[in-house]
Amino acid sequence: xxxxxxxxxxxxxxxxxxxxxxxxxxxxxxxxxxxxxxxxxxxxxxxxxxxxxxxxxxxxxxxxxxxxxxxxxxxxxxxxxxxxxxxxxxxxxxxxxxxxxxxxxxxxxxxxxxxxxxxxxxxxxxxxxxxxxxxxxxxxxxxxxxxxxxxxxxxxxxxxxxxxxxxxxxxxxxxxxxxxxxxxxxxxxxxxxxxxxxxxxxxxxxxxxxxxxxxxxxxxxxxxxxxxxxxxxxxxxxxxxxxxxxxxxxxxxxxxxxxxxxxxxxxxxxxxxxxxxxxxxxxxxxxxxxxxxxxxxxxxxxxxxxxxxxxxxxxxxxxxxxxxxxxxxxxxxxxxxxxxxxxxxxxxxxxxxxxxxxxxxxxxxxxxxxxxxxxxxxxxxxxxxxxxxxxxxxx
Numbered sequence: 001x002x003x004x005x006x007x008x009x010x011x012x013x014x015x016x017x018x019x020x021x022x023x024x025x026x027x028x029x030x031x032x033x034x035x036x037x038x039x040x041x042x043x044x045x046x047x048x049x050x051x052x053x054x055x056x057x058x059x060x061x062x063x064x065x066x067x068x069x070x071x072x073x074x075x076x077x078x079x080x081x082x083x084x085x086x087x088x089x090x091x092x093x094x095x096x097x098x099x100x101x102x103x104x105x106x107x108x109x110x111x112x113x114x115x116x117x118x119x120x121x122x123x124x125x126x127x128x129x130x131x132x133x134x135x136x137x138x139x140x141x142x143x144x145x146x147x148x149x150x151x152x153x154x155x156x157x158x159x160x161x162x163x164x165x166x167x168x169x170x171x172x173x174x175x176x177x178x179x180x181x182x183x184x185x186x187x188x189x190x191x192x193x194x195x196x197x198x199x200x201x202x203x204x205x206x207x208x209x210x211x212x213x214x215x216x217x218x219x220x221x222x223x224x225x226x227x228x229x230x231x232x233x234x235x236x237x238x239x240x241x242x243x244x245x246x247x248x249x250x251x252x253x254x255x256x257x258x259x260x261x262x263x264x265x266x267x268x269x270x271x272x273x274x275x276x277x278x279x280x281x282x283x284x285x286x287x288x289x290x291x292x293x294x295x296x297x298x299x300x301x302x303x304x305x306x307x308x309x310x311x312x313x314x315x316x317x318x319x320x321x322x323x324x325x326x327x328x329x330x331x332x333x334x335x336x337x338x339x340x341x342x343x344x345x346x347x348x349x350x351x352x353x354x355x356x357x358x359x360x361x362x363x364x365x366x367x368x369x370x371x372x373x374x375x376x377x378x379x380x381x382x383x384x385x386x387x388x389x390x391x392x393x394x395x
Contacts, residue, residue, distance in 0.1 A: 300375050307359045
């Protein structure tokens with residue numbers, strides 16, 4: 001009985017654990033599929049221009065990255081299914097062993113009952129007792145034996161039912177594994193197609209090295225201008241504090257900064273929908289591998305006409321134009337700053353209080369770069385650059 005209960009508890013634990021893990025993997029896979037659909041639509045929009053561009057390549061690189069995420073999620077789910085099948089086989093073996101033993105015990109009880117089914121034999125068994133107390137105990141034994149025999153039949157029925165259900169689930173898991181393997185093959189087929197397109201893009205762009213290097217210099221100028229504007233804010237704040245140790249914060253600004261920090265990893269995106277095509281930090285150029293590029297934030301590709309929106313409530317510190325980089329807005333959230341650049345037009349002004357998700361401007365669409373719409377987004381804590389991907393929601 002203990003062994004059977006252990007088998008049932010183990011089965012319940014495996015099903016619960018497996019269900020939670022699969023749900024997490026499927027959520028991740030679903031998010032990657034959503035991002036791929038968005039990337040595909042942005043690429044389709046960009047293909048209206050036949051010109052090969054770095055922005056198109058970055059979109060395709062993102063799509064390939066999400067495709068790999070899907071394949072990895074499928075691999076992990078297949079691993080969980082294999083683990084579940086292996087454990088289910090072991091549990092089924094335990095249940096079959098228990099069932100065999102229970103049936104053997106039950107058969108022995110039935111044979112004993114058949115031998116002693118005569119009421120006369122039972123009376124002899126009772127009246128042959130040496131005392132009334134012994135006779136009473138024999139009577140209790142007969143009652144308990146009959147009750148135990150009934151319970152054994154119920155347990156056999158229960159174990160048989162659980163084993164049948166588990167065999168059915170095992171069959172479902174084997175079917176699921178087949179479906180996952182077929183899905184994996186399809187994803188690999190799409191991945192190979194995308195890698196072929198990626199190689200074509202790279203080959204075409206490598207012939208335009210002068211243009212790419214000029215683009216890198218222009219982007220560096222834009223980044224330097226953003227840095228200068230942020231530095232001005234830092235200098236203004238330093239003049240307000242005698243010890244020059246950081247931002248001068250009012251009690252309200254301290255609360256805003258604390259709330260901003262509490263929401264790390266849960267903030268909305270600065271666009272309604274988009275794909276990250278440039279990540280924070282230092283990394284190799286997508287085409288000119290010998291060149292390292294440094295990004296103080298992230299680039300988000302989105303659809304034509306998309307609006308930039310505030311990731312948190314705060315106050316506009318700066319609205320300014322950047323030569324070659326369109327308009328930019330800096331919003332202050334206590335000791336934090338969020339920076340939105342490459343905007344075609346801005347709908348807010350310096351000193352204005354901003355609410356969460358409030359629209360602050362329209363993102364510029366570059367027709368000379370394949371009709372791509374890219375917003376540049378940064379987060380700072382005073383003079384410290386932060387990775388925006390760690391602050392915005394991932395799903």
